[in-house]
Amino acid sequence: MKVKEIMDKEFIVVSAGDKVVDVSIKMENTRKFTTPVVDDDMKLVGWVTSFDVMRGLREGLERVSDIMHPTEEIVYVNENDPARLAVLETAHNKLVSIPVLDDDGRVVGVVRSFDIVETLSQLYEIKVSKIFEAMNQELKGVSWDELMEAAAIITRRRTGKRIKPAEYEERIKNSTFGEAIWATGGLEKFFVGLIAIGELVIARKIARARK
Amino acid sequence: MKVKEIMDKEFIVVSAGDKVVDVSIKMENTRKFTTPVVDDDMKLVGWVTSFDVMRGLREGLERVSDIMHPTEEIVYVNENDPARLAVLETAHNKLVSIPVLDDDGRVVGVVRSFDIVETLSQLYEIKVSKIFEAMNQELKGVSWDELMEAAAIITRRRTGKRIKPAEYEERIKNSTFGEAIWATGGLEKFFVGLIAIGELVIARKIARARK
Numbered sequence: 533m534k535v536k537e538i539m540d541k542e543f544i545v546v547s548a549g550d551k552v553v554d555v556s557i558k559m560e561n562t563r564k565f566t567t568p569v570v571d572d573d574m575k576l577v578g579w580v581t582s583f584d585v586m587r588g589l590r591e592g593l594e595r596v597s598d599i600m601h602p603t604e605e606i607v608y609v610n611e612n613d614p615a616r617l618a619v620l621e622t623a624h625n626k627l628v629s630i631p632v633l634d635d636d637g638r639v640v641g642v643v644r645s646f647d648i649v650e651t652l653s654q655l656y657e658i659k660v661s662k663i664f665e666a667m668n669q670e671l672k673g674v675s676w677d678e679l680m681e682a683a684a685i686i687t688r689r690r691t692g693k694r695i696k697p698a699e700y701e702e703r704i705k706n707s708t709f710g711e712a713i714w715a716t717g718g719l720e721k722f723f724v725g726l727i728a729i730g731e732l733v734i735a736r737k738i739a740r741a742r743k
Numbered sequence: 744m745k746v747k748e749i750m751d752k753e754f755i756v757v758s759a760g761d762k763v764v765d766v767s768i769k770m771e772n773t774r775k776f777t778t779p780v781v782d783d784d785m786k787l788v789g790w791v792t793s794f795d796v797m798r799g800l801r802e803g804l805e806r807v808s809d810i811m812h813p814t815e816e817i818v819y820v821n822e823n824d825p826a827r828l829a830v831l832e833t834a835h836n837k838l839v840s841i842p843v844l845d846d847d848g849r850v851v852g853v854v855r856s857f858d859i860v861e862t863l864s865q866l867y868e869i870k871v872s873k874i875f876e877a878m879n880q881e882l883k884g885v886s887w888d889e890l891m892e893a894a895a896i897i898t899r900r901r902t903g904k905r906i907k908p909a910e911y912e913e914r915i916k917n918s919t920f921g922e923a924i925w926a927t928g929g930l931e932k933f934f935v936g937l938i939a940i941g942e943l944v945i946a947r948k949i950a951r952a953r954k
Contacts, residue, residue: 582793
């Protein structure tokens, strides 16, 4: 996934000559805490946060050029960079948004931290049953019921709690990947549990084939 | 994981009677786009964003009480809520931060979108080799070399590309879970690949045991 797939294309821009008062109204109306400053060719020439605007209003600074950060202070990404890079830059620099440039230095979007949260959280929201369905398709010759039975056995071995295959099925229908990794204590443990289920069901399948 | 584990405890607070000018300086100095408004008992009585402060400065509104959002408009979470809830609230409402309350309605922290990005991205940053190490430990009687060999065979079957076990090992040492799920085309596909490798290695282990 590339930066351009997660960036907000409905961003606002301002010019260095714009009035600080007008920028504050524009930011408030569009609910943007930050905005790129561009020239007539949409090239990035500065960056303004609402902190800069507050200072401008307080100190009576009239124009964007009086309050903006110069380009060398701006953290930005290229539209073709991996989305991961935008994620890392946002987290490491504790930024709410960063501008996205094309190869010519023109602003083509803005990546916002809550958009990243949304993208990342989609991964968490996948139902665990989807993973089991994929596993079931992969393990040819193993029925869904056998898979649920193996899952119930592994759960009992690991937690000491008796659980019926039908209860297990109900549980994975209602829980997400995100809940499962927190519940099992981390990604590796979650996968290990699945591998254990896979191992049991495969061993049973092979044993059956040899009979 | 609970909200209290991901919240920022170094938040700022303001009072309804504080001057808007002073709040703007406080927000700028601490680089906070938002701040809870609390009473003497730290109970949440309002919420101020830098949009409200900009408006206050522009329109000459003097006190926080003139610009703050009332409590009924505030999206908040309890410190003992699952962290997932804060993630969902942030993403769905496109917020940069939300206040965290204890059972008595006192403000005990603030969850910020870039902190969530950091927490979520840690999941992505787990090395794929960690998952294989966990798998290797689980599959007793299978050596690491056998696992890498099976992985190379499955990769060739699925992609048509020949890859040596040592190359595969090098690849998983250098790639993260995040990269792997994007590269394989999603979580389910990534997991199906792992199950296929597990299936092959288990089949070989059982065949060896029967000899």
